[in-house]
Amino acid sequence: MQASVLSAVLYVILGPVAGGFLAGFDRKITARMQGRQGPSVLQPFYDLFKLFNKQALVVNNVQDFLVWGFLVFVVFTGALFFAGGDLLLVFFALTLAGIFFIMSACSANSPYSSMGAQRELMQMMAYEPMVLLVGIGFYDVTGSFSVKDIIHAGSVPAIAYMPGIFVGFLWILAIKFRKSPFDLSTTHHAHQEMVKGLTTELSGNILALVELSHWYENVFLLGVVGLFVMTNAWWSGIIAIAVCLFSYFLEILADNVFPRVKWEFMLKSTWIATAVAGVVNLLILTWIR
């Protein structure tokens, strides 16, 4: 009990630090891939502090509340995950957070943010089946939905039983990290045909909250990646971190290699990937056990 509370608290405190550094290295590596020098790894922190000190321009008075809802539930999701909670409940909480975010864009009654909201919703629809399959896969392998039990399930990492589901999860991770080719609703890059999409109407300290939420979210998602390789051995943690970093590197690579696709392609390909990698893996699991 105490250990789980401690790790949840650690996540709440250290999550944004890790998330910020991830973003910093992301920018550095991306810059190097493009033959640029790139900013300091601390740049995301500078940006965030600056944003926090800026006045927000809003189009209505509920945006504030909805973005806070997003942040609170993302943090809740991650805390529940690192406290060893139920994996499905964790994913449901993440969905709730996402809906708060989408509502903040819908409430703005603005063409760009509302277009972004529809695209974000499409992205959610694309990745949701795979996310649920990850939970089901873990349950099939370890007999429990609880993150705590999954870690202590045995000496063989879950990835050995569900490589397909792992690949499928990496696929949808590109959507969750808002990386090209699936950064349809909003993106960090400066070639967006709809301004900033989802976050067009958010600025100043409210935008800072969104940024902070994304850091929390990214750390949580990498936590799920780590769960695939965690076993009850102490050194599996180190491997997990290595796998997380490598996965993140793959996402950065994809981000720099592939151009953005249309939503039709994203939906089709993601659902097909889910069916081929995820469902087939699940069928085999059901079959052999």
Place this chain on the structure above:
Amino acid sequence: MAVIAFLICFPFAAAVVLSMMKQHGKTRKYFIFASCIAIVAAVLYFSTEALIFGKNTAYLTETHIIDTVMLIGEFLMMALVIYFGFKFKKYYVALLSVAQTGLIAWMELSGGPKEESTHILADKLTIVMCLIIGVVGTLICVYAVGYMKDYHAHHTEFQDRRAFFFAMLFVFLGAMFGLVFSSNLTWIYFFWEITSLCSFLLIGYNKSEQAIHNSFNALWMNLLGGLGFAVAIVYSEKQLHISELEKLVTTAAGKPELLIPIVLLAFAGLTKSAQMPFSGWLLGAMVAPTPTSALLHSATMVKAGVYLLIRLSPALAGNLAGVLVTTIGGFTFFVTSLLAISQSDGKKVLAYSTISNLGLITACAGVGLHEAVWAGVLLMMFHAISKSLMFLSVGAVENATGSRNIEDMHGLIVKLPELAFIMIIGIAGMFLAPFGMLISKWAALKAFVDSRSALLIVFLVFGSASTLFYWTKWLGKLVAMIHNSERLPNTTKGSEWFSLVSQAFLMIVLCITFPIASTYLVEPFLGDIFHNTVPAIISSGNINIMLMMLCMIVILPIAVRLLTFGRKNQIVMSYMGGANWGNDRAFTDSFGEKKRMYLANWYMEDYFGEKKLLRPSLVLSSAAIVILMIIVIGGAV
């Protein structure tokens, strides 16, 4: 016992009185309110008494007179169907009706020594159903009083037959009570037929061409199910000498050779709960005034179908009949949630979502495992309240704004904040953690994984994703804040408002208290039919976490207000490339002219439209149902 008789007979008596009250006035209004109060009081009395004594009770062994009355009633219904069939030249319905009534009459009259059997049974599932019918059903009747007044004010082209309408609503309630209290198959069938006929009459209420067409659609599909029911009764009576549903289920469980009546009854359940390929009748039912749709979709009719399937569930576990039911249910859940994406008519989205949720309940019943049926019963409870709430609020919005199109609900939170808020509660209850439906969906997911049905899992995960899509985009429409928008006059009447607020309240109460309902109602029922207990399906730890989420949502607005206290955000207009026309609703186009901005949701007709998906899925599901039924019946003979 007396209270059961009251619950079944009183609505019919009230209906007779109502059909004679042609005057639109206070008398009728108060008579309806008083009848509703009487029904709710009786339901509450019955439930508390049954809960305190805690036993399942069976009554009535000698029922010769009542049986004769029912037989006469069946002939009368047949005569009515034949009359309508000939009047509108739809002879096939007459044929269907004659076939099934003939079968039942032959069985009843050919007699033979009748076994001693009970006719009335009250267990925990009956209490659940009674509460749904009694509370949600009467709230819909209360709503109808105010709604129908506005309906006829808006639609002067339709003949005002309100006396008939209210009478039919009460007949429906009476028939539903009869259905859930009966344990004898012939009795269930009698009430089953009343609901079929009643829904036919209610759907055809306004006598427009569309309404008549759709009402016959509903009639033939339900009569087809009724025919299946009749054959099942005759088979089990003549071959197995069983006339009680419970006995049939316990006898047939685990015996594949006794599956014929089970699969026929399941077929009847599938038609009544509008599963593919019989989904058409429920979609057509939306031509009727909103209270009809609300009643058909939430408290009655379709619930009769899933009720029967849940009763059958122990006999469906692990056999081909179960495979039939789960496949159809899962497939329906998936396809109709895709189809709902392409709809912009509020009532049509609700109709598809009903079919989709019923599909999930059906699939749960078909799995036939303790935890799956738990999820199914809970889904049924949550669905009844939230769907009725949604229909009634869409109806109220339609009366206030003249449109039920979701696109026209843009910015409803500014225009009609109270109604928008009620709707947000309803939508959140439909799919969002930590509210109602999601809990049962979660349990269903666990049950499907445990039953190792990969196909169901696939249907469920993809179906959930599309469910998320169509509800969220509706929610997004409601919360759009338009600048300088006028509030519209809220024309919702007192009775409608009372009904809406009570249901929203019930919804929230049920979300918080569902563990109690589970412990005292659902678990004992499941213990009875499965003779086992399973550890808590959703652990108390997780329930606490969900309650925590609920509290967070409640506290959030206050907390944010405190956190941002003293900080000033500058309010600006939304960004339109600098071309706003003085507000956020119009912009300057490339010719320098003013153009109004219109924000639409995505419907993606090319991918999820009815034109694209409906026919193939009807063909597929028809094929599945025919093939699987042939295999089951062939295997059993």
